[in-house]
Amino acid sequence: xxxxIVEVMxxxxxxxxxxxxxxxxxxRKGHASITNVRIGKRIELHxxxxxxxxxxxxxxxxxxxxxxxxxxxxxxNIHVED
Amino acid sequence: MKIGVVTFPGTLDDRDAARAVRIxxxxxxxxxxxxANLLKxxxxxxxGGFSYGDYLRCGAIAAQAPVTQAIVNAAKGxxxxxxxxxxxxxxxxxxxxxxxxxxNEHQHFICRDQRLRVENVDTAWTNQYQLGExxxxxxxxxxxxxxxxxxxxxxxxxxxxxxxxxxxxxxxGSMNDIAGLxxxxxxxxxxxxxxxxxxxxxxxxxxxxxMRSGLDGLKIFESVIxxxxxx
Numbered sequence: 001x002x003x004x005i006v007e008v009m010x011x012x013x014x015x016x017x018x019x020x021x022x023x024x025x026x027x028r029k030g031h032a033s034i035t036n037v038r039i040g041k042r043i044e045l046h047x048x049x050x051x052x053x054x055x056x057x058x059x060x061x062x063x064x065x066x067x068x069x070x071x072x073x074x075x076x077n078i079h080v081e082d
Numbered sequence: 083m084k085i086g087v088v089t090f091p092g093t094l095d096d097r098d099a100a101r102a103v104r105i106x107x108x109x110x111x112x113x114x115x116x117x118a119n120l121l122k123x124x125x126x127x128x129x130g131g132f133s134y135g136d137y138l139r140c141g142a143i144a145a146q147a148p149v150t151q152a153i154v155n156a157a158k159g160x161x162x163x164x165x166x167x168x169x170x171x172x173x174x175x176x177x178x179x180x181x182x183x184x185x186n187e188h189q190h191f192i193c194r195d196q197r198l199r200v201e202n203v204d205t206a207w208t209n210q211y212q213l214g215e216x217x218x219x220x221x222x223x224x225x226x227x228x229x230x231x232x233x234x235x236x237x238x239x240x241x242x243x244x245x246x247x248x249x250x251x252x253x254x255g256s257m258n259d260i261a262g263l264x265x266x267x268x269x270x271x272x273x274x275x276x277x278x279x280x281x282x283x284x285x286x287x288x289x290x291x292x293m294r295s296g297l298d299g300l301k302i303f304e305s306v307i308x309x310x311x312x313x
Contacts, residue, residue: 014229015255017185066146069139069175071182072229 002050004059007077008068009040040076043067051080083307086113086123088153088169090144094131095278099166102278103127106303118148124310125162125206126153128169130222130276140183140225141171150176162206162269162306167223170262170272178270179263180238181230186223187255195287195296196221196275197250198261202242205268206309210301217298218287221253221275228256228274238263246273277302 010016016038023037045059056078063075085103087110089096100110111123115133120126128150134143144150154176157163165173173179186192195218200211211217230238235258238244246262254274262273277299280286286296 014184015187017187017189021189066142067138069142069182071174071180071231072139072184 002047003081004045004047004051004056005077005079005081006043006045006059006063006067006075007040008043008063008073009038009076010073012074014072040073041067056080083108083310084111084121084123085109085303085306086111086120086126088113088115088126088128088149090115090131090133090147092132092135093129093168095129095166095276096131098276099127099129099278102281102299102303105281106300106307108303108307113149115144115147115149118152120149120152120156120161123161125306126156126164127278128153128163128165128172129278130167130169133168133172136225139171139175141168141173141175144168144172145175154178157265157270160267160269162309163271164207164302164306165270165272166276166278167226167274170274171225173270173272179265179272180234181228181263183225183274184227184229185225186227186253191222191224192226192253193220193222194253195219196248196253196261198246198275199249201244201247202264204242205245205264205271205305207271207302207305208245208264209308210305216249218289218296219275219277219280219299220287223254223274226254226256226274228258228260230257241266245271246275271302 019038068075085108087100103110200215203213245264248259248261252259264271280296280299289295
């Protein structure tokens with residue numbers, strides 16, 4: 001069944017406390033080469049049929065208006081997976 | 083005088099908000115998230131809690147609820163709306179107020195009595211305070227860090243749209259120490275701290291006179307009664 005994948009990330013210039021906490025834990029475990037961690041979301045929209053251009057446009061609209069908040073997040077990628 | 087108090091799945095402070103409304107002298111009308119009927123209320127309180135488990139983003143799913151859509155439309159027509167904590171997050175996600183609320187800078191849930199300065203008294207919810215009045219009400223949240231673009235912050239400061247500011251220390255990294263906002267018309271106010279927990283002696287923050295004597299939140303609810311009566 002095809003899926004529309006929406007990926008959302010916290011804005012680059014904003015503090016990502018979740019990513020920071022994970023980075024701190026990795027540093028404690030000795031992974032000194034990992035300089036930063038940022039954590040976003042992957043949202044799968046499952047659909048019945050292969051998405052058309054119109055479906056993707058609608059998904060983009062949903063992604064911008066509801067799945068992400070433009071003040072704090074960016075939609076970084078929308079793609080289709082089978 | 084009827085004031086609606088909304089309950090979403092996961093709302094916590096609806097009963098406390100209802101109690102504050104009653105103590106201030108108005109009748110409480112419970113409003114249910116799935117029902118778009120506002121039952122002819124004169125004002126609405128969106129209380130605190132964790133609506134829809136804070137899924138997606140705090141307040142994001144509640145912003146799409148049928149009752150919220152009705153509230154947004156009514157607010158645009160002038161209905162007084164107060165958002166407390168999660169209710170403030172709902173107002174921001176509904177675009178009734180600008181900006182966003184993110185995880186506290188120090189990453190911890192915070193629960194303490196918080197000092198605030200009332201920065202604007204020309205609203206339906208703050209007209210009983212003195213401009214610049216310093217008050218103490220409880221603050222309890224994990225996602226209370228207010229952020230907005232530089233342009234938005236400039237507008238908020240320039241147009242007097244900041245209703246409350248944190249004083250004696252910024253508890254969560256909020257930009258410009260913003261604790262609460264008002265809209266242009268002054269009918270919509272949102273704040274992270276909880277005025278409904280400071281309305282009755284014996285249950286409020288510690289005051290100078292006695293423990294738990296703080297009543298600084300009551301004027302929020304008295305303000306809206308005044309605003310509706312005078313409207």
